Amino acid sequence: MKQFTYTITDPLGIHARPAGLLAKVAKGFGDTVVTVTKDGTTVKASQLMKLMGLGVKQGNVVTVAAEGPAEEEAIAAVEEFFRTNL
Amino acid sequence: MILMQGKGVSKGVAHGPIYFFRRAEAVSARAQNADPETEKQRIAAAQEQAIAQLEQLAEKAREEAGDEAAVLFETHAMFVEDEDYVDCMMTALDERHCSAEEAVELAGKEFAAMLAAMDDAYMQARAADIQDVTRRIVNNLMGVAEGGIESDVPVILAADDLAPSETLQLDKSKILGFITQGGSGNSHTAILARTMGIPAICGLGESLSAEMNGRDAYIDGDTGQVAIEPDEITLGAFQAKFETQREMKELMEAMKGQKDVTLDGRDMMLYCNIGSPEDVAAVQANDGQGIGLFRSEFLYLAASDYPSEEEQFRAYKAVASAMGGKRVVIRTLDIGADKQVDYFKLQKEENPALGVRAIRICLNRPEVFRTQLRALYRASAYGKVAIMFPMITSVWEVKECKRACQKVMAELDKEGVPYRRDTEIGVMIETPASIFVAEELAREVDFFSVGTNDLTQYTLACDRQANDLGKFFDPHHPAVLRALKMAADAAHKAGIWIGICGELGADLEMLETFLAIGIDELSVAPTAVLPLRAKIRKSIAKTCTLERLES
Numbered sequence: 001m002k003q004f005t006y007t008i009t010d011p012l013g014i015h016a017r018p019a020g021l022l023a024k025v026a027k028g029f030g031d032t033v034v035t036v037t038k039d040g041t042t043v044k045a046s047q048l049m050k051l052m053g054l055g056v057k058q059g060n061v062v063t064v065a066a067e068g069p070a071e072e073e074a075i076a077a078v079e080e081f082f083r084t085n086l
Numbered sequence: 087m088i089l090m091q092g093k094g095v096s097k098g099v100a101h102g103p104i105y106f107f108r109r110a111e112a113v114s115a116r117a118q119n120a121d122p123e124t125e126k127q128r129i130a131a132a133q134e135q136a137i138a139q140l141e142q143l144a145e146k147a148r149e150e151a152g153d154e155a156a157v158l159f160e161t162h163a164m165f166v167e168d169e170d171y172v173d174c175m176m177t178a179l180d181e182r183h184c185s186a187e188e189a190v191e192l193a194g195k196e197f198a199a200m201l202a203a204m205d206d207a208y209m210q211a212r213a214a215d216i217q218d219v220t221r222r223i224v225n226n227l228m229g230v231a232e233g234g235i236e237s238d239v240p241v242i243l244a245a246d247d248l249a250p251s252e253t254l255q256l257d258k259s260k261i262l263g264f265i266t267q268g269g270s271g272n273s274h275t276a277i278l279a280r281t282m283g284i285p286a287i288c289g290l291g292e293s294l295s296a297e298m299n300g301r302d303a304y305i306d307g308d309t310g311q312v313a314i315e316p317d318e319i320t321l322g323a324f325q326a327k328f329e330t331q332r333e334m335k336e337l338m339e340a341m342k343g344q345k346d347v348t349l350d351g352r353d354m355m356l357y358c359n360i361g362s363p364e365d366v367a368a369v370q371a372n373d374g375q376g377i378g379l380f381r382s383e384f385l386y387l388a389a390s391d392y393p394s395e396e397e398q399f400r401a402y403k404a405v406a407s408a409m410g411g412k413r414v415v416i417r418t419l420d421i422g423a424d425k426q427v428d429y430f431k432l433q434k435e436e437n438p439a440l441g442v443r444a445i446r447i448c449l450n451r452p453e454v455f456r457t458q459l460r461a462l463y464r465a466s467a468y469g470k471v472a473i474m475f476p477m478i479t480s481v482w483e484v485k486e487c488k489r490a491c492q493k494v495m496a497e498l499d500k501e502g503v504p505y506r507r508d509t510e511i512g513v514m515i516e517t518p519a520s521i522f523v524a525e526e527l528a529r530e531v532d533f534f535s536v537g538t539n540d541l542t543q544y545t546l547a548c549d550r551q552a553n554d555l556g557k558f559f560d561p562h563h564p565a566v567l568r569a570l571k572m573a574a575d576a577a578h579k580a581g582i583w584i585g586i587c588g589e590l591g592a593d594l595e596m597l598e599t600f601l602a603i604g605i606d607e608l609s610v611a612p613t614a615v616l617p618l619r620a621k622i623r624k625s626i627a628k629t630c631t632l633e634r635l636e637s
Contacts, residue, residue: 016212020161048161048168049197052212055204 002075003065010086013057018085023048025081032068034078045078087317090293094310095271096279096286099327100263104314105241106299107248122179125186129175132186132226136166139222158215165219171197187227194220214390235260242303244294248275258282263305265312267294270553277589279307281365283613287312289553338616342373346619348601352627355607356615357413359587363404368612373619376413378535378609379474379587380405382458383420391429392454398461406469415472415512415535415587415609416465418458420444424551439549444477449486459494463505472510474535479519484530487511514587516540521569524576534577535609538588542566561590564637567599571635574604585609597621602630 008014014022014036026034026045034045038060043050045064056062064082066074144159165171174193178184184192198213198220235241240262247268248256264279269288279286285307294312304313304324313320346356357378358369369377385393385401406414421427422443435441448455462473475487491511498505513520513527516537520527528534538561543550545566548559560566570586577584585607590596592614600608610618 012208013206015208016161016215017157020157020164023164047170048164049200049216050170052209053200053204055206055209057206 001065001067002071003063004075004079005061005063006079006082006086008056008058008060008062008086011058013060014051014054014062014086016052019048019051021085022078022081023051025077026074028077029066029068029070029074032066032070032074034064034066034074037063037065087320088298088314089320090290090312090314092265092287092290092294092310092312093271094285094307095269095273095276095288096264096284097307098263098283098285099304099306099308099324099331100242100285101304101324101328102240102242102262102302103237104244104265104298104301104303105235105237106296107235107243107245119183120179120185122183125179125184125189126176128186128227129172129179129190129223132190132223133166133172135226136219136222137163139226140166162215162219162222165216166223168197171216187224190220190223190227194224211391217390242305244298245275247273247288248278263287263307265290265294265303265305267291268553270551271589273551277611278361280589280592280611280613281359281361281368283368283611338620341616341619341623344619344623346375346622348622348625348627350626350628352601354601354605354622355413355583355585356619356622357415357585357587357607357609358612358615359609360405360612363401363408365612366405366408369409372612372615374612374615376415376470377405377409378413378415378585378607380414380416381420382416382418383425386419386421386427386430387425389429392457395457395461395464398458399464402461402465402471403468406465406471409469411470413470413472413510415474415510415533416462417474417476417514418445418448418455418462420476421447439543439551445475445483445487446477448475448490449483452490455490456494459490460497463491463494463498463509464503466506466509467504471506472512472533474512474514474533476514476537477516477540478513478527479517481523481526481530484513484527488530514540515573515584516588517544518569521572524573525579528576528580528582531582533582533607534573534584535587535607536570536573536584538566538570538586538590541569541588542590545569561588561593562596562634564635567603567635570605571603571632578604583607592618594618594621596634597625598630599632599634601625601627602632 023046035042036045036051038054038056041054043054045051064078140159140163144156148156171193174196175189178189178192194216198216201209201216202213204210235257237260240260242263242265243261244265247266261284263284264275264286266275266288267290269275273288276286276288285305287305287307287310298314301314304316316324346354355375357376358374359379360366360369360377361381362384385398402416421430422432422438422441432442462471465471478484510532512531512533512535514537515534539550542559542561546563548555574584583606586605587609591608592610594617
């Protein structure tokens with residue numbers, strides 16, 4: 001498993017637009033599962049509504065993990081996504 | 087041939103198939119013991135259809151407004167397939183043996199409630215997105231088209247009557263005319279039809295039935311006649327009118343670019359009434375010289391929660407900048423009475439027309455008012471915005487409105503946000519009280535605009551929504567016209583201008599009376615501009631008389 005932690009800088013947090021884009025990115029690695037954890041609650045990055053339901057705001061710290069055959073590429077792509085969009 | 091007689095409330099002749107408006111609000115098919123597998127297949131098909139629709143919408147948005155605009159629809163498409171959302175539907179089918187419609191609604195409610203319960207205004211607002219997606223899937227399941235019209239060709243829209251929020255959602259490019267069972271000349275369907283310049287006939291009653299769906303019809307908004315599959319003679323008469331209508335249109339084209347001035351040199355400001363930014367196209371097409379009434383209600387009626395300052399600002403700015411330097415009078419929210427919005431949580435009233443509506447809501451809820459005023463002042467930097475307050479009865483109300491404006495201007499000063507300090511402020515004259523205190527009101531504001539529908543309603547004690555008050559609801563009543571004269575005299579004494587933004591303004595028969603009274607501005611449906619211009623240019627203001635004011 002690969003993971004990183006990230007502090008959200010977007011003023012709106014993980015809102016609908018980036019959540020939707022993130023779900024799209026995370027779905028692109030076949031059987032590799034990408035998850036987002038905040039305060040002990042973990043959801044798959046592909047679970048759009050649940051991801052929004054985490055209520056991740058600016059300044060919150062999240063742990064993002066990838067597990068599966070393509071975890072290297074997945075974590076790199078997702079980390080890049082967080083840095084650019086969140 | 088079937089002939090029906092109703093009341094013509096918007097002029098013109100139209101020909102096309104009848105389409106009966108269907109509502110999808112209540113899930114009618116509450117199947118008991120439905121087969122989960124069959125229902126799952128139905129959901130899958132409805133989802134697939136929803137995604138195709140959303141992709142098309144995203145594509146359209148991308149072409150018209152760029153990538154940012156498309157993302158909303160792409161996100162909606164992802165909602166449709168969200169695994170938890172779909173799981174929730176499947177569980178409902180397996181456990182409750184309910185219909186697909188019910189399962190989708192259940193899932194929608196659950197996830198909308200999850201977002202609505204969050205401690206975050208932004209996420210709470212996203213509950214509306216989930217509801218939107220849910221409604222789309224349910225509509226697909228029930229075979230109800232978006233915008234209420236599933237037809238490749240334009241239709242004559244038939245309905246019992248249409249609510250303001252329903253008329254907003256209609257795809258207007260597909261409507262040739264309206265025919266309704268109920269309604270009156272002042273109902274929203276009638277006003278919409280006149281704005282669009284298409285015929286409308288109301289009050290057809292039971293003779294108009296859903297079985298007529300799809301049948302070929304001619305309608306005549308001048309006479310109130312509807313002919314379904316007409317015989318040769320009737321057809322001939324309709325076609326002759328059709329032809330005259332076309333010739334008339336050509337004549338009107340010649341009026342474009344001409345000045346609104348009488349033969350003896352009296353200028354009239356000929357403006358338009360609009361209900362949303364998209365109506366600006368009609369204003370420009372008909373050469374309107376400004377906007378005398380921009381109803382801001384569409385922002386509130388089309389939403390499921392209070393529209394944000396940004397949202398409002400964008401709409402006002404769009405209109406102000408599209409109109410260049412021309413005046414755009416924006417009326418602050420006029421909710422209440424016949425226009426109800428759930429999230430305002432207004433108490434049920436015995437007499438809503440006499441209740442907490444329009445400016446009364448604003449003065450009771452300073453936050454709602456402040457948001458709108460901020461958006462209006464911010465938009466003032468992009469054109470010539472004027473702010474107008476509806477339903478004024480007292481001078482203190484105007485003073486309070488002006489204090490609210492001052493406060494907003496001070497805030498914007500502090501934030502360094504640009505706006506125009508000389509933004510005009512005006513009031514609507516639509517209550518008898520405002521007539522009696524018109525001189526004092528005139529000293530407080532930059533202009534008056536008379537709402538003749540409400541002025542008639544309140545002066546004559548006639549409910550404008552009532553179907554059967556016909557001859558009693560008379561905007562030509564001397565009492566209404568004398569009220570108009572009193573307001574005009576008060577305005578001119580104070581050196582301000584006075585306009586009419588009610589339906590009466592477009593009444594060609596009344597133009598001479600308005601010129602005699604000294605009305606400075608007429609704000610009418612865009613389609614009424616050119617006929618009115620033709621008449622103004624043939625009039626001599628000096629010779630117009632006040633004889634209609636005598637009873």
